[in-house]
Amino acid sequence: ALANGRRFVRGPINPSLNESAGLLVDGFDTDPMVMMPHNPPEYADYIESAGYRKVKDLFAWLYDIEREVPPVVGRLALRVRDRERVTVRPLQLSEFAREVERMRAIYCGAWEHNWGFVPPTEDEFRRLATELKPIFDERCAVCADVDGAPVACAIAIPDINQALKGTNGRLFPSGVIRLLRRTRYIDQVRLLLVGVLPEYRTRGLYPLLLFELQRQVRGGGYRRAEFSWVLEDNRDVNQPAEQAGARCYKRYRIYQKALA
Structure with missing residues (x-):
């Protein structure tokens, strides 16, 4: 990636923001709606311990x-x-x-x-x-x-x-x-x-x-x-x-x- 001039890695995005994106960090008590992701709460800790930091939050109303x-x-x-x-x-x-x-x-x-x-x-x-x-x-x-x-x-x-x-x-x-x-x-x-x-x-x-x-x-x-x-x-x-x-x-x- 560096050899191709890339400076950051960003995600999760699948495969672009036109489809499902983001890691669920709040609101685990209800099922996901159609085409929305879901994951266990501990995934955020795993990702952040690997050096990743928030760049943007997405809301569901x-x-x-x-x-x-x-x-x-x-x-x-x-x-x-x-x-x-x-x-x-x-x-x-x-x-x-x-x-x-x-x-x-x-x-x-x-x-x-x-x-x-x-x-x-x-x-x-x-x-x-x-x-x-x-x-x-x-x-x-x-x-x-x-x-x-x-x-x-x-x-x-x-x-x-x-x-x-x-x-x-x-x-x-x-x-x-x-x-x-x-x-x-x-x-x-x-x-x-x-x-x-x-x-x-x-x-x-x-x-x-x-x-x-x-x-x-x-x-x-x-x-x-x-x-x-x-x-x-x-x-x-x-x-x-x-x-x-x-x-x-x-x-x-x-x-x-x-x-x-």
Whole structure:
């Protein structure tokens, strides 16, 4: 690594920040949601004893979907929708390929200057979307269009881990049947992507997206939502999440160590 000009080693990241990342350091009393890591508490001591130090924490927020939206958030969301000529709509699986490309454009634009971000290729983003499509619920995603152009999105996926837990780690020969039966018990979602293009961030679209998403998700019978992961210094997401009544219930840590 040194011979190739590398100065630091950083992780755990699998294989980039576009997928699972971080070591769980707080919040061991609940199961991980879909595509989130989990590990024993002592792993942090092992890593730190090897000379690694914290470089960034990632938050997971838990939100009770059944709670009433604070009036101030609801009023702000409605005011933004009317003032900014925003149309909030669900994602359309019938236009899957086009919607995936729209979401990738928003994701890359919204995250461009975020710490550690590497834009996913078209193939990488399409592969991930295709893998998630079988568990996707159209009620768990919204897109905001301004004058007909997509500028923001919020995408959640049902926590399939709740159903997988009943299979004892085996899908064959009878695990698939148990998995299908247990999908009706899924009552939580993971919000894995919230993005607003930079030129629209001052227009209040974050509260509007979360307000509309909660309304749709609640109609699907879901009770809880996890927002994850979120950079510890991302005020654009952390502040609205806290104001809406979510609580930061898990923390994941990315470590770094100098090579010389």
